[in-house]
Amino acid sequence: MNATLKRLFDILASLGALLALTPLLLLIATAIRLDSPGPVLFRQRRIGLHGQPFRVLKFRTMVDRDPDAIDQHQEQVVSAGIDPRITRVGRLLRATSLDEVPQLWNILRGDMSVVGPRPILPEQVEVVPPSYASRFDVRPGLTGLAQVRGRRTLGWIQQLEADTEYAARHHLLYDLGLILKTVHVVLTGQGIYGEAGVNWRTYRDSLRNRQQGDTK
Template sequence: MFHNPRLDTARAIPVPSDLPREVAGTLPTVQVLTHAVADATVDQAVDALLQRPCKRVFFLNAHCANVAARDPLYASALRRADHILPDGIGIELAARLRGNRLTANLNGTDFIPALLREAARRGLSVFLFGARPGTAERAADRLIRDIPGLRVLGTMDGYDDAQDEEAAIARINASGADILLVAMGVPQQELWIDRNAERLNTRLNLGVGALFDFLAGNVRRAPAIVRKARMEWAWRLAVEPRRMAGRYLIGNFTFMARAIGQLVPRSRVTDLVKRTLDIALAGAGLMALSPLFALIALAIRLDSPGPVFFTQRRVGKNGCAFRMYKFRSMHVDAEARRAQLLDNSDREGVCFKARNDPRVTRVGRILRRTSLDELPQLINVLLGHMSMVGPRPALPEEVAAYPARALERLSVRPGLTGLWQVSGRADIGFDKMIDMDVAYANSRSTLLDLLLIAMTFRVVLTGHGAY
């Protein structure tokens, strides 16, 4: 155990008794993701931590927030903290997204020495627990050199000394230290403090990460100019690229995406991802299938007179009309003949479908059977009229005949494929189709879209329900 007997006689300065317990030592906070982060100057934070017992004080940076998002035990420990101190540019940027500006960056490497200087002035002592064997002792030597009057009453490493938790707690309590610094890394140090806080006699317990390594000289800090530019993370990435790449490259991006996602409603995020996926798939599809488009166009022109493409007015999201593109699979007088065939529909409900529609051309039957006639709708997807996945785009006269519950299917963009298309297409009755479309509109997600796109290939190959 590290011990400095020449400093044992220092007398503690009592906390002023005229400050109410519920007021003394409190700090204003700013919400960052789901965490209430202290918003204060260094001096204010130091005074708050030393005013009254703080059993759990943790630092929060982007990496910590990412760990908390996937570790419920660590997230719970953060919720029970007396104070969470902001550490790093990521937390500051996340706060700014909510319109807040943090008063100071209270990163542990700079904040803890300031805390210990005031602790020494008040006659308070400290115990160092964690890091590799020998590191806490060297860190203690450095602190005593840098902070006159500081009493370090003991050290333990985070390996052999930490194996017996009961013995470690007894040793810390026996030292009589006022402050405990725990350096075991995130989230082990926070979990250790959270688990044992009420059994410790120390009045202030902090998880301090790599602080001991910096103090002991095991890890070199970034130059002052880099720290001032708030780019210390880039320095650590350059020094330890293999170990820090995941934390700072992938991790920082993940953290900021989560921070932005907290501000944007989940439905907006889903819509943004969906539109990005639509553009990517439709653009790639049009380029890859351009030779097939040329062959289909040639076959249509050779089979029957008329244009290659068929356009028709359809109803899209929120009832907005648009022109939908298809390869022409019918004779040019198909629309004029539609009214004569309505009584011969093979499908119940307002949507007309005939298995042996006389208006369909020879090439058109092949195109419909293979769903190739739908491919030009990739253009509608790029234009934003449609999506890769969604309800079937309806005709205006069909929408005019909709029952009230069917109108909910117009709350999303119509799709090139969708739930009803992969479940039987024309074999699905109108009422069941509406149930499927409304269910999709209420539960759409990127994962569901990808699943339906994958299922579409199977349906197209079998031709089930296509006519």
């Protein structure tokens, strides 16, 4: 019953938001096309419910690059608003989280939910310890517990802890509370470019160093 209500809420919320935000979406799309060459949308492979891959949608905020050609193991973390990869319009979209709005279509399709763990990259799956695998038992979300607890300021394991806590506790009223908290986080700009916690690449490297030390 909880899953049915959650899916019904996702459909109604995403459809209503897409209809209401159509003028804004068209304005953003126009601004992106005028600001820099390349597509309006950025499509990237992510891992969703039960480990199934899908293409997440975002407004393009960086210079045009083929998402499948990006080496995620070597990709640099985005740094504040001075990152040369980010376009002028992209800086505004990231600061307001408007770059994520196209994921309403992912929600309507059933790839995602309004609330849930953020969808991760295929490369990140290898550094999800088995004890946190329950994060894949729910659809990834546009927002979630990790987002209201600190976003990028959380370390990789802290994010996974929040994801698995959500997977164990989620219900419709809980989701509504997280949505309200998300509004506050977005309006105040919390956790966008603040001092970041240990990211998944750093965590991966620490695991490798530990394994190499054990074999010596």
